[in-house]
Amino acid sequence: MTPGRYRDGARRVAPIGIAAFAFGASYGVLAQTSGFGSVEAIVMSATTFAGSAQFAAASILGAAGGVVSAIVAATLLNARYAPISVSMAPVFTGGVVRRLLESQLIVDESWAVSRRADGAFDRRLLVGAGLVLYPCWITGTAVGAIAGDALADPASLGLDAAFPALFLALLVPQVRSRQALAAAVLGGAIALVLLPITPAGVPIVAASAACLIGWRKP
Amino acid sequence: MNETWIVIVAVGTMTIALKAVGPVLLGGKPLPEHLTGIVGLLAPALLAALVVTQVLGGDEEIVLDARLVGLAAAVVALLLRAPLLVVVIAAAASTAVVRLFT
Numbered sequence: 001m002t003p004g005r006y007r008d009g010a011r012r013v014a015p016i017g018i019a020a021f022a023f024g025a026s027y028g029v030l031a032q033t034s035g036f037g038s039v040e041a042i043v044m045s046a047t048t049f050a051g052s053a054q055f056a057a058a059s060i061l062g063a064a065g066g067v068v069s070a071i072v073a074a075t076l077l078n079a080r081y082a083p084i085s086v087s088m089a090p091v092f093t094g095g096v097v098r099r100l101l102e103s104q105l106i107v108d109e110s111w112a113v114s115r116r117a118d119g120a121f122d123r124r125l126l127v128g129a130g131l132v133l134y135p136c137w138i139t140g141t142a143v144g145a146i147a148g149d150a151l152a153d154p155a156s157l158g159l160d161a162a163f164p165a166l167f168l169a170l171l172v173p174q175v176r177s178r179q180a181l182a183a184a185v186l187g188g189a190i191a192l193v194l195l196p197i198t199p200a201g202v203p204i205v206a207a208s209a210a211c212l213i214g215w216r217k218p
Numbered sequence: 219m220n221e222t223w224i225v226i227v228a229v230g231t232m233t234i235a236l237k238a239v240g241p242v243l244l245g246g247k248p249l250p251e252h253l254t255g256i257v258g259l260l261a262p263a264l265l266a267a268l269v270v271t272q273v274l275g276g277d278e279e280i281v282l283d284a285r286l287v288g289l290a291a292a293v294v295a296l297l298l299r300a301p302l303l304v305v306v307i308a309a310a311a312s313t314a315v316v317r318l319f320t
Contacts, residue, residue: 199278204264
């Protein structure tokens, strides 16, 4: 199969770029009301670049929940990036600095659109998608942190429903085999069971254990 | 350093390390044979979990709200073999309409 192109990754993720901008703005608003300055909000978006962890950390600090709880919550929410990062490792080539920089473009959405029809991940699709999402997220944060709550709530535009729709659309073509379907059902079930009883982030990282049904003896 | 900056530096460093661990330590080499089966199933497992948590997730609770209508619209669009853009817009627009009238 021919390798993907940067612009294909960008094109596939473009509708989600709009949602990323809007949620970046709502993160900026939340950060501002949680006592972040605009520089602090923007620096966090530029370095962490992971929505749910940033929302959690800012809201815990805003509620005077303490530094430790904010860091723990964000770590749990981002724990899923360890298996995601390992699964994508083979496609990153070049020197260590380049691999380090390109790996920072990994977010759920860029990872999800970077899988080709043959099941392999594609570095160009990932980088193309990441280079759309990253500036959307940062400019959104800047607008939110500066303009404040004069902005519309992205939920009123239904943008929170855009993300699960994207993930579902990308999941469907992947469950062609019986084993993949079993992994999806098991992963979804683990997340559903843990959702009401564990802190945010745990259901997702625990669901990644469903892939162990693919274990073959070395 | 104030609390905000401590959190920004700690969370940023941790996230950069989590995203980089695979590409930096294992980059460019094929994964061991017996791991490829597992890694191939990671995407369906995680995508399903992301759908569940993003549609039903609340503050350590299951929340049934307008996002479910959006997901249903996405399912219909997928059954009609609509392109990705249409699936995503159908989900957002239907959720927005439900919220407008409820």
